[in-house]
Amino acid sequence: MAEKVTIATVARHARVSRQTVSNVINAPHIVRPETRQRVQEAIVTLGYRANQAARQMRTGRSRLIAVRIEPTRDGINGSVLDRFLHGLTETAESAGYRVMLYTATDDDREISAYGDLLSAYDLDGFVITGTDHGDPRTAWLAEREIPFVTFGRPWDHPQAHSWVDVDGAAGTREATAHLLAAGHLRIGFIGWPAGSGVGDDRRAGWHRALLGAGVDPDGLDAETEDGIAEGARTAREMLGRPAPPTALVCASDSLALGALQALRAAGTTMPVIGFDDTPVAAAVGLSSISQPLGDAAARCVDLLTDLLDGPHRDPRQVLLRPALVLRHLA
Template structure:
């Protein structure tokens, strides 16, 4: 098999420069019709096919979005939210003739190295970031290197609602747990606890704020009594159970509890054996199967917002001095999914009582 024809071969046959051949392939409107026809005839005669990777390098348009695949979580619960987001993003991108490229990274610095490799190779046009946090170095690198990107999650720790350097879509976690707490207050509960992540997590602090506002507005408890009704823990079922036990030991009576995640909520349910109402966050399949209430993030709406910011007026970048009035951020409202209660745990408890009575 002979060597594949090159751009130089096409240029020699057509009697034009390599640049003219490149223009015919990538910007045909720049070339006179008669010259364009001569180049096309040479391409047909030689059977020349442009190399896809080389063409992407020239045009910087791969129609591909890069996003890191987060590590699998130990309990397999909380990570499902990002899995569902990836599915929604990929599905909607496909309808727009865009591709999603998944990559892995061991941490923020490793992810930045992936950004460098993928952008230098013209493998992607833009990036989507998840799991944002205070002082996130990833956004600083992308801004400094002029890369198009949108974050799922606010750039915590700055004036994120108006900062012109960041395009982001987020779910209003404060609103979600405020609605959950108000719902429990409406059932007659007053001493409503909160189990969440340690202070310093932007997402966790935002969710805690919703619980605190609702408690101050509607519980009738003093700030000191409200403060005694919270416990923090790392995310995970075991940590949630331990936090719930600590909460009940320190606060005494607890009528109900809201949690920053379904993992923590499941732990709280296990610790209380379904004695009190528990509301989680993320409305994972675990919440649905066990039958406890949870706050649902509208991930289809989040994915649509991310793609709109990447492909619309902004193109994944904010241009200083731009007169466009298009919003640079999307804050999406979640919804509370109310269920009767932890059916599986209640059934197990009833079976245990029956076994004791029969013995």
């Protein structure tokens, strides 16, 4: 292994002091151009790279962003966060940050992980996913003035902090509008039990679209936990109603896929539109509402670096529009 190249090595090689090298790196404008170039050549020649640990000890900044990685669950919905993570890593890298992962099984444990990450690794900031009403994690971070951005709105206080989210209601509204335009009136919705921010939002889009078209949503709504089996069960239940729907919008691809299987088993076909545009939807030809995850990740990094690099900026919010992806099943 080649021996260590430190700032002192570069300094000797360029016949300047350590500090001048440091200035070339961190404040190039205060160094005379010819000196600057000599130092930069030395840096390239020697292959010098700043040691983050040493820099971090002095500045207290680590250029590290922490992101939680969820325990493998469903596999269908999990892929959404995975795709988000991919985008996040890429964008963070080009902004000069790296991503560190952590796990936590619940909010309390996640909060205690924050303390660990902050004091041991001096993390610069967090990207928090899957926020819900009265999230204790964001409260903890905000209280300590630790920079963070959420992917998901703070449902209670819209302006509380910086966040990026996808307008789920706009997605379900567009899906519903598409089905209305295709001549359907009794468009059903299979969503999650009321109370979750994301779930209520997605239901609201469908609800408003129907009302806007003069259709009474009553009797066209169903609530269930997420899952393929749950989707199938709920679809069967809806088929047995007095006036069953002639098309379906679902709050997730799992639900949509279950519904699709139940319909096929019952010998019925009707358009079904899922949510999240997971690989599963693409594979089976299910239409779905696609979240711009790469974009969302990039904006998260933007907002976070804003908080980190800039002086105390006001929190900013970004709401992205999802896109309806039509496939042969609808």
